Amino acid sequence: MTKKITITLPDGSQKQAQAGITGLEIASMIGVGLAKAAIAFEVNGEQRDLSDAVSEDSSISIFTIDSKEGLEIMRHTVAAQVLARAIKNLYPNAKLAIGPTIDDGFYYDFLSDKTVSIDDLPKIEKEMEKIIASNSIINKTIHSKEEAMSAFAAIDEPYKVKIIEDSTQDSNFQIYNQGDTGFIDLCRGPHLPSLEKVGAFKLTKISGAYWKGDSNNEMLTRIYGTAWKNEKELNKYLALLEEAGKRDHRKLAKEMDLFHFQEEAPGMVFWHPKGWSIYLALQNYMRKKQAANGYDEINTPLVVDRKLWEASGHWDKYRENMFITEIDEEHANEKRVNALKPMNCPCHVQVYNHGLKSYRDLPVRLAEFGSCHRYEASGTMHGLMRVRGFTQDDGHIFCTEDQIESETASFISLLSTIYADLGFNSFDIKLSTRPEVRVGSDEVWDKAENALKSAITKLDLPYSIEEGGGAFYGPKLDFVLTDAIGREWQCGTFQADFNLPERLDAEYVGEDGSKHRPVMMHRAILGSFERFLGVLIENYSGKLPLWLAPTQIVFMTVTDEVADYASKLKGRCDALNLRAELDLRNEKIGYKIREHSNAKVPLMAIIGKEEMGSNTVSIRNLSENQTNNYSIEEALTLLVDSSALPS
């Protein structure tokens, strides 16, 4: 009567079993140890609870906490079964929303009639511990859409009802419970079979989050947490977070005296001498690189009449992000409304439009270190990473549709060498394709998307696709770097634009003697100097390579008697345009070394009687904490060579 089925395990081996065998029974078949460690399983690529039955021939793999999947299932259970229940216990009026896993942890969203703050987390953790200690068995039942909706309507959980209502499926809704505790939750599962299997967890932060991620909806309370298979792994993760925090560019900037912000100009950087020195070194490097790659540098106005922004479409589509200025009527015949430029593109078209362009001139590559201002929402500012005033390493390539692919390829190759010079050997590439609302024909979009895709494929670079993520005027490639605490920042970008040349009437004379529209490629490699420097500082933990370091070498004396000798050496460096400093203070050498090490000065020259006597210099290297002795000429040659811009 019962059917036999064949089960294929990940190693390819096969076992016969009765149809209807559960995941737990399969694990037992393989071994007692596995049955004990098992927390869920996978049937033909679909994750299931151990209590689920298998009735067909299937490929099976059993998950334990040691697998990536197992860990994620455990985190999910901690969120949906433990945290959610704790919230309901402590805040009975709370309405549960969703509780998914994220990298390294989980969160749960709920609506609360009481404000919950970070100070409440220990209390919630304690309640969670209590729930886990009960070692409740987790069961589930399967329901039709109507049953599921009425179950959650009965306990007044409107978000759960809404989720079921909006779901496209009409049966098979899984409701998990913990015995007779009265707690139930809707979930696609799977979950741990019992709370006994929960490892070590910690609630980390609390914030608001919009229901369904839509800012028009109400704001829910979100509690974030992390969970690991044991205390040791948890502590390792927490220590890692703490280490990463030390690399935060805002913290390093204070320690290294690079820049500051103040209330009178939120989101605008006050660069200090040392920070500006890094900025300039980077800018000089970029200027050299772009000049060598066919770009002509230009400069365009900061304040531009609203007429141009109306023509470009910014006034209509981007006004809420623009700083608007008005000229006082006393000083003008008519009131003029201007805007600080939020982007450089319309101005670049003005430069392109001066003089008739032939197809022989294309591609025209215009570059500008363009200072832009955008009125960003107050809550979005973040150190150098997100500011209101910033400078892009902007550029626009005016070319024909046929030139898109080769321009893409040469752009990416330039970007790759620049990122490598700056210490970034890995970065993510995202290809954003046509959005719902767009301009231009599907043929042109096909052509543009394919050109970008084909260029990137030929370079054999991995990329991900963001369907519908393109700008309304064209598809784009984004180049994404990651900061100290794992947040991703879009830096480089390469965007095809068929719209602006039309709006601002850019033309070239083709081979056929008639006028044509060029395509305009918007591109940036660093993105903005501000953001890129933020990521750069974090990537190097403040220990910048010699060519970028604000102070490259500091001459520090062991005793007053060698002050003149040290000054002379510093003078030699000045003459060679090296960034050298002199530390003649009445302090011990250990103190000076400590101080300049903390300031991340890459080279420290220790000058004492020995060096003066032998006309040498001892240079201590920050990265290796190692001192070498050089003759003066040797040292200067080495310094000049090793501090040159990468070529």
Next chain:
RNA sequence: GCUCAUAUAGCUCAGUGGUAGAGCACUUGCUUGGUAAGUAAGAGGUCACCGGUUCAAGUCCGGUUAUGAGCUCCA
């Protein structure tokens, strides 16, 4: 913009309604020393801003601004 939190010396932070504190940094002595903190003294404050409660506010309450974490949005 939204939610929650924070704002005290240059920096990091303590201060539970009754005279403003510490460590580091700074200044001045002493010390002239050899590879990550010598030593003593001194100076340094409109406790973010505006208002309220109170005999009395850094402390309690309301508002504003900025900052932090996240959400939405973005280089």
